[in-house]
Amino acid sequence: xxxxxxxxxxxxxxxxxxxxxxxxxxxxxxxxxxxxxxxxxxxxxxxxxxxxxxxxxxxxxxxxxxxxxxxxxxxxxxxxxxxxxxxxxxxxxxxxxxxxxxxxxxxxxxxxxxxxxxxxxxxxxxxxxxxxxxxxxxxxxxxxxxxxxxxxxxxxxxxxxxxxxxxxxxxxxxxxxxxxxxxxxxxxxxxxxxxxxxxxxxxxxxxxxxxxxxxxxxxxxxxxxxxxxxxxxxxxxxxxxxxxxxxxxxxxxxxxxxxxxxxxxxxxxxxxxxxxxxxxxxxxxxxxxxxxxxxxxxxxxxxxxxxxxxxxxxxxxxxxxxxxxxxxxxxxxxxxxxxxxxxxxxxxxxxxxxxxxxxxxxxxxxxxxxxxxxxxxxxxxxxxxxxxxxxxxxxxxxxxxxxxxxxxxxxxxxxxxxxxxxxxxxxxxxxxxxxxxxxxxxxxxxxxxxxxxxxxxxxxxxxxxxxxxxxxxxxxxxxxxxxxxxxxxxxxxxxxxxxxxxxxx
Ligand code: NAD
Numbered sequence: 001x002x003x004x005x006x007x008x009x010x011x012x013x014x015x016x017x018x019x020x021x022x023x024x025x026x027x028x029x030x031x032x033x034x035x036x037x038x039x040x041x042x043x044x045x046x047x048x049x050x051x052x053x054x055x056x057x058x059x060x061x062x063x064x065x066x067x068x069x070x071x072x073x074x075x076x077x078x079x080x081x082x083x084x085x086x087x088x089x090x091x092x093x094x095x096x097x098x099x100x101x102x103x104x105x106x107x108x109x110x111x112x113x114x115x116x117x118x119x120x121x122x123x124x125x126x127x128x129x130x131x132x133x134x135x136x137x138x139x140x141x142x143x144x145x146x147x148x149x150x151x152x153x154x155x156x157x158x159x160x161x162x163x164x165x166x167x168x169x170x171x172x173x174x175x176x177x178x179x180x181x182x183x184x185x186x187x188x189x190x191x192x193x194x195x196x197x198x199x200x201x202x203x204x205x206x207x208x209x210x211x212x213x214x215x216x217x218x219x220x221x222x223x224x225x226x227x228x229x230x231x232x233x234x235x236x237x238x239x240x241x242x243x244x245x246x247x248x249x250x251x252x253x254x255x256x257x258x259x260x261x262x263x264x265x266x267x268x269x270x271x272x273x274x275x276x277x278x279x280x281x282x283x284x285x286x287x288x289x290x291x292x293x294x295x296x297x298x299x300x301x302x303x304x305x306x307x308x309x310x311x312x313x314x315x316x317x318x319x320x321x322x323x324x325x326x327x328x329x330x331x332x333x334x335x336x337x338x339x340x341x342x343x344x345x346x347x348x349x350x351x352x353x354x355x356x357x358x359x360x361x362x363x364x365x366x367x368x369x370x371x372x373x374x375x376x377x378x379x380x381x382x383x384x385x386x387x388x389x390x391x392x393x394x395x396x397x398x399x400x401x402x403x404x405x406x407x408x409x410x411x412x413x414x415x416x417x418x419x420x421x422x423x424x425x426x427x428x429x430x431x432x433x434x435x436x437x438x439x440x441x442x443x444x445x446x447x448x449x450x451x452x453x454x455x456x457x458x459x460x461x462x463x464x465x466x467x468x469x470x471x472x473x474x475x476x477x478x479x480x481x482x483x484x485x486x487x488x489x490x491x492x493x494x495x496x497x498x499x500x501x502x503x504x505x
Contacts, residue, residue: 013044013188015051015212016195018058019205024051030185030214035101035331036321038368044188047213052180052220055209059151059178060226062206067148067176071125078122078174081201085115088197092162092190097322099187100161101330101370102285104322114166116453117471121174127476128175137504140488146480148176149228149252153221155242157234158184158333159288165194167457168231171475173198173207180209180227182217186333222246229478231470232256233290235390236416236462243465254466254478256290256458258390259418263293263447264407264433265302269423273445274302275309277423281447282396283317283374286332287341290463291419291441291448294391295380296398297407303400307356307378310396314357314374319364331370332393338370341393345375348386348397354378359394382410390416404429412438417460421447440464 013032015022024045032042047055066074085092093107100107128146136142154168161183169179183191191210198208211217221227222245229252232242236257243255263281265274281293298306322330332338342360349355359365359373372394380387380397387397401407411420421443422433430444440459443449451457451472458469468474 010040011042013042013192013212015045015047015055016192016208016210017051017055018209019199021192022051022054024048024212026051028214028216032099032186032188033334033370034098035333036323036369038335038370041098042189044185045212046185047182047211047217047220049216049220052211052213052217052224055180055211056151056221056224056226058206059180059209062204063148063150063178066173066178066204066207069176071128074174074176075122075125077202078118078124078170081198081203082115082118082122084197084201085111085118088193089115092193094323095190095193096162096187097330099189100158101333102288102322103327103330106285106330107322110160110163113450113453114163117163117166117170120453120472121170124174124476127473128480136486137488139490140486142484142486144482144484146175146476146482148480150177151180151226152177152229152231152479153180153182153227155182155218155221155230155232155234156184157290158186159285159290161187161190162194164233165191167233167471167475169208171471172231172479173203175476175479177229177479178207178209180211180221182211182213182221185212185214188212218242219245222251223249227251229253230255231478233470239465240462252478254458254468254470255464256470257463257465258392258416259290259292259459259463260295260387260390260414260416261291261293261419261421261439262295262297262407262411262414263421263423264297264404264411265299265306266404266422266424266426266429267300267302268425269302270425271302271305271309274423275306275313277421277445277447278306278310278396279313279317279374281421283314283329283394284448286329286372287394287396288333288392289448291450292392293421293447294395294397295387296396297410298398298400299404299407300402303398307376307398310376310398311357314376317374319362319371319373321369329374329394332372333370335370337393338372341391341395342372344386344389344391344393344395345377348377348380348384351384351386353380353384353386353397356398382413408433408437415462418463419443419449419459421445421449440469
């Protein structure tokens with residue numbers, strides 16, 4: 001990984017512009033932590049507006065040749081990228097664990113799901129096939145082609161530093177666009193490794209660029225006239241503001257926001273299976289997943305046995321540094337975030353919820369790393385901060401309701417609509433839930449229903465601003481625009497002036 005030694009002796013994570021690592025001259029930087037040790041491990045450059053301009057200029061320069069590169073050649077590059085990423089799975093995962101904190105197995109899972117998006121993009125010749133209508137009028141054919149947009153940009157969150165960029169750039173590049181990535185400043189190193197792997201796979205210099213940074217870099221991307229489309233994933237307030245600014249500036253935007261994912265457990269569900277799912281989806285990756293289950297909605301008599309079963313499983317979760325064998329949950333991303341998550345436990349008790357399991361009491365939560373053991377809140381209700389806010393940590397809330405209708409209404413009234421799940425043995429209830437629930441991704445006895453790469457990912461309501469979901473078929477639509485051609489080859493002798501509006505005769 002290209003690094004420069006800063007005066008502090010820490011390595012510096014650089015930009016990647018025009019096919020090489022570029023040191024920043026902005027004089028601004030941030031700390032990259034090792035969350036398992038609670039120590040600084042690197043410094044990350046924060047791009048100035050001029051450095052963003054250099055990355056966009058490099059992407060703009062690379063666009064005409066890349067766009068004109070035959071489809072089969074671009075496909076070859078995507079296949080090679082798939083092989084190169086596959087060969088480097090472990091190396092990528094180790095960087096993820098060292099900067100994000102997630103366990104190495106979880107990090108490998110992230111790489112595997114990102115690889116699926118590259119595999120999908122290998123099918124780009126088929127995905128970009130146009131439509132053709134012969135003899136739309138006498139001697140007239142009409143056809144539609146899809147063309148790339150130009151320079152596109154992606155702004156990504158800390159929780160999936162490899163997979164979410166792959167959600168975006170795999171389709172963007174395969175469709176013939178060039179790309180500028182602004183990764184999260186909290187775990188930025190993997191973006192530079194990905195740039196190297198793209199280069200190894202044969203992606204021409206300038207087609208993929210990385211600018212490290214904070215809101216200064218983002219704001220420049222949002223206003224830059226040469227950036228045609230913005231893909232964003234992150235928290236809802238930032239997603240909303242990015243959507244508003246970038247659309248005002250005439251760009252195509254998909255901005256995925258935060259979440260509050262409800263898992264409904266009906267009284268007829270297999271309680272052990274539901275508890276396994278709630279614990280896996282609630283505490284996996286320390287709750288720092290946008291598809292994490294954060295609220296279990298226990299219907300009627302499901303509540304007591306379910307809470308007991310969850311509590312028993314929580315006590316057995318192994319927590320520690322993600323690189324250690326056998327650990328199931330690592331630390332949170334920063335000390336501030338860990339403390340913020342922990343503060344919800346005091347708040348919940350003050351608002352009348354019960355802290356059924358208090359992770360702060362566990363010895364691991366007192367280590368130098370940013371650990372917080374899992375916590376469980378019971379008798380949570382809408383209106384409490386622990387219900388209304390996206391906590392984004394290992395705190396699972398249980399809301400007790402009397403009926404299925406109460407559960408569905410609660411989900412409908414929640415401002416977010418990312419994922420949701422139902423656990424039941426009643427096929428009719430599951431079918432009804434699928435039909436009426438207000439969320440973009442639904443699991444039936446599946447707690448984290450992240451769509452496969454050949455579908456598209458996206459929530460409803462405050463979980464997505466924009467019209468198109470990310471990756472999959474909607475990703476191809478997002479990164480291309482349609483052109484419809486009407487064509488005829490008449491005998492010149494039949495030509496005449498006709499001022500009427502064209503119509504079929
Ligand atoms: P974040 O919103 O703080 O940051 C996301 C990106 O935006 C980063 O690159 C960051 O540098 C940039 N950014 C932050 N503040 C900004 C500002 N004021 N102006 C311009 N740019 C800004 O999110 P995060 O903490 O990195 O990630 C966690 C959030 O992302 C959670 O809310 C989670 O639900 C959400 N998320 C959503 C999805 C989804 O698919 N819907 C997937 C992953 C994460």
